Amino acid sequence: MDLRMDGLSVSVGDAELVRELSLEVPKGRVVGLVGPNGSGKSTALRCVYRALRPSRGTVWLDGRDLGGLRPRESARSVAALTQEGGSDLDFTVAEIVALGRTPHARGNRPLDARERELCRSAMERVDVAHLADRGVLSLSGGERQRVLVARCLVQEPRVLVLDEPTNHLDVRHQIGLLSLVRSAGITVLLVLHDLNLAAAVCDRIGVLSEGRLVASGTPREVLVPELIERVFGVAATVVPHPLTGDPQLLYTLNPDAPEEGTT
Template sequence: MTASEAARLTIGGLHARLSGVTVLHGVDLRAEPGELLGVVGPNGAGKSTLLRCLYRALTPESGTVLVDGQDLMAMDPATSARHTAALPQESEPVSGLRVRRVVVLGRTAHLSAWQTPSARDHRIAEEALAQVGASALADRDIATLSGGERQRVLLARALAQQPRVLVLDEPLNHLDIRHQLDALIMVRGLGITTVLALHDLDLALRYCDRLCVLADGAVVAAGPPREVLRPALMAEVFGVRARQVEISPGEYSLWCEPLEPAPDLDAPDVTTPGSVAADLAARGQHAQDLAARGPVTPDLPAPDRPAPDPAAPDLAARGQHAPDQAAQGTATPDQAAPDQAAPDQTARDPAAPDLPNGDLTARSLTASFDPSEEEPAC
């Protein structure tokens, strides 16, 4: 496929509905021959709906899709398939079909009703597999492939169709970073007019010739990537603070971070009423106002409390006494237990025998009698 065979794609006033809801609102867009046009936007912006209109999976409510001035919607299916080929966002594998057979199916648009694929058709399919680096998978059952391998095979099928316009809806899904880069470099080198929907804005900046930004089903910006992905638009549409960083002469990468809690952008058009940035700025100001007020104590009625228990102080004191004893170790014998009566401290004669606990019993008196003090016998 050479650049001279590529077509100019023109989309005018495209409106589309899904389940009674208008999803696209008057989309006007163009892609020059051989150009790689990236379609970006937040989730729900209408990217997949737009691409489905381009390969006739969805009929628009109004508007036109022209390939070199020819109305795509007025073509018969076979003619349309020779003009545009697609890699849908999700595609269920058909068990029992080998990879080589799946790719040869891309040649169907070039065959008559009962015609079988020729040697040339098989050669084109083999070349397409080689282009996406999947030749080693040719004899595998497609149902046994990983998500990334299946994505590469389906891309090969679209290439085998030899279209003038290639429509790729999230073709980098399931691919590791090496195969993502390989796929973008390969698509750029095909010379086919390509419309590509993707979420990676850094790759969009680096590999797309032009970008279209969709939001709420309408085009909000279109043009060269470095002019489109400006900080104001990134804040408004994607809710991020962004900066383009030059990583080598003429090569740029996109640095992004969330716009929370409050944006700090100089661009005056970022904080227009109703914008994402303005909403975030208002939230940030509200948080600052709350912080300036300090803590607020609400005027709440005091809860009902029961009358104090007269025994509570004594119980509390005993509770305090227990940890004090534990901290002091085992109590000595002269320490009276808290719940015992205090010993009798009545004063006594120092010459009196030392009676334990003041217990004047017969046993204690007998034990204290001195025989030397006995009177002589008469």
């Protein structure tokens, strides 16, 4: 399933958070949004998983206007890991993961054998199967993040939307999660702050600045020193990864920038 944002704008009061954003996520590809804090990345994602209605523009799923779909229909196609995806209720890990089947459920029917196996497999894939009977409030931030990824997988989406999925994860689980994303074979739109991780996992990258798309292309096309300094305000040297050839950024603080806390 392909995803396309067409002239997407989001205004809150007098502030325009996203401005005329047009970006395509082809079927089966991984596309990342990067940019400084407050550049509109999470706001754009909220329009895709329907937590926010755009002021102008359209989100298309396989040529169908997302806003015209019934909520259950869109929930069967799009799964989201949000920055606010936690739970205040102490469900067990297994119960949280099983909630991923909600868009497919009818009434109070219990999970069938296939769905139970789907939940078990998803927990294994993100390394939380040993936590199945633990209350989710007893988990670390990284463990909770992996539980929520398992819930997304159980939803069997055709489009996966991930907002900072590596938050709270140690290096091993960051690599494991992004490898899983790469191998999932579904359409993925994600926000990452780590540009080196974005270069490793994304087929294409869109760069946002002040709500506008200022660059779009492959990691090699987009992650160049001139753009990094212009958008992020830091000097960077780009070198190829010795094993994969992916661009990797080595940062140097801009000597002309004022130190934090000074004027």
